[in-house]
Amino acid sequence: IALSSSISQSNQFCDAEAGAGAPSSKLLIKGGTVVNAHHQQVADVYIEDGIIVAIKPTITVGDEVTVIDATGKFVMPGGIDPHTHLEFEFMDTVTVDDFFSGQAAALAGGTTMHIDFVIPHKGSLTAGFEAYEMKAKKSCMDYGFHMAVTKWDETVSREMEIMVKEKGINSFKFFMAYKGALMINDELLLEGFKKCKSLGALAMVHAENGDAVDEGQKKMIELGITGPEGHALSRPAVLEAEATARAIRLADFVNTPLYVVHVMSIDAMEEIARARKSGQRVIGEPVASGLVLDESWLWHPDFETAAKYVMSPPIRKRGHDKALQAALSTGILQLVGTDHCAFNSTQKALGIDDFRKIPNGVNGIEERMHVVWDTMVESGQISVKDYVRLTSTECARIFNIYPRKGAILPGSDADIIILNPNSSFEITAKSHHSRLDTNVYEGRRGKGKIEVTIAGGRVVWENNELKVAPGTGRYIKMSPFSYLFDGIEKRDDFYLKSLQAPVKRAKSSS
Ligand code: URP
Ligand code: ZN
Ligand code: ZN
């Protein structure tokens, strides 16, 4: 039963029989180029009950097996988006895409798993987790959770432990911006980093100096700059660089790995490059918008057009995009997210008289895979194997779900896309599957089209048609101590041994 794009836009769910009536649990993908992060070959892929069973040059099967011809196409692990906000209550409103519509959009764009940010409820991690469990009941694809930490006390510290040991969360995000809302101070950051380290959980930061942003915003309003351009002017790249550097140094002090979300500027990227060069374990995540858009949109005379580009940290001047692409291609940055956080034009209009009230966030969950292919692979900046690594495998490794996810290997989940490099895509709000009435990539065309998406062994996107049903997505628990923690204790020991023995001083006699 197909859920056409027009139906999904009017918020109607596919009827439940779609799940039950799933045609065949046996699938054969024939003749494609199967690509993993470190190897590619022309081969057939055989799938049974949602799991990849075999990858071989030629596989013969019986009539009961559904066969998909992938000759001349790339067969790759489905995308994993490490950074999304579905049904997110933020800035006095809530994002339009929930765990069904956002995931349906993702599947239409070749993403088969995402990791969303649980926001604590009144500071309680447990209450926040329970609320997100409810929101995610309508899921139609696999998902995991990160957890934000917005205050500090003994209860929060204990809850972090419960999240890691019982709830399948292995990463915590600290907001260094959004003063008066989600922002935390350095003391909390340090406590949080220490706790993360002890649990083997990855510390993540939204890196902007929130106090300085607040100052910058007041200055803009005093100058009479109230439009969307005030957003960019009030929080320049130097504030992103400062917070990135601070978080990096505090993580170094604690000796725990760090993940910097939405790296938007050359300035922040260079802080990450410096830290990595010195041997520190820092992961940098650029997002699709930062890789291909520029801030000039914020000066657009039409408010609705300008406001849709408001996100934090801001989309920067032309030049930052190209530098972030280069950093991604050379390994300074490791994976691509979206920060999909969809607010429609009515919601964006909350800030018509004051840019500080424009809900922050842009779309991307449906567009990321196409945009990255076109920008990075078609331009020759990265190989197809690199593409798999940056959009899927590295995310799976960092969040410790590899090789169940992020690979086409026997035993891996059958989350697979088929991309036709000779076809093309076009992005418009009219044809996309998100509930958003706008799109920051409106009118963008490019080479490479994801023609088939298979999630958990089921064909969910084919012939430009979605076949999805709420309740079919699974929560993927993620265990602590990913590869980023390998050898961390040895580094601690090394540090302790390198400390000098305490200086013995004779008591003063006089
Ligand atoms: O503008 C943004 N990025 N909105 C989502 C919240 C966040 O900071 O990630
Ligand atoms: Zn249906
Ligand atoms: Zn953020």
Ligand code: ZN
């Ligand atoms: Zn975000």
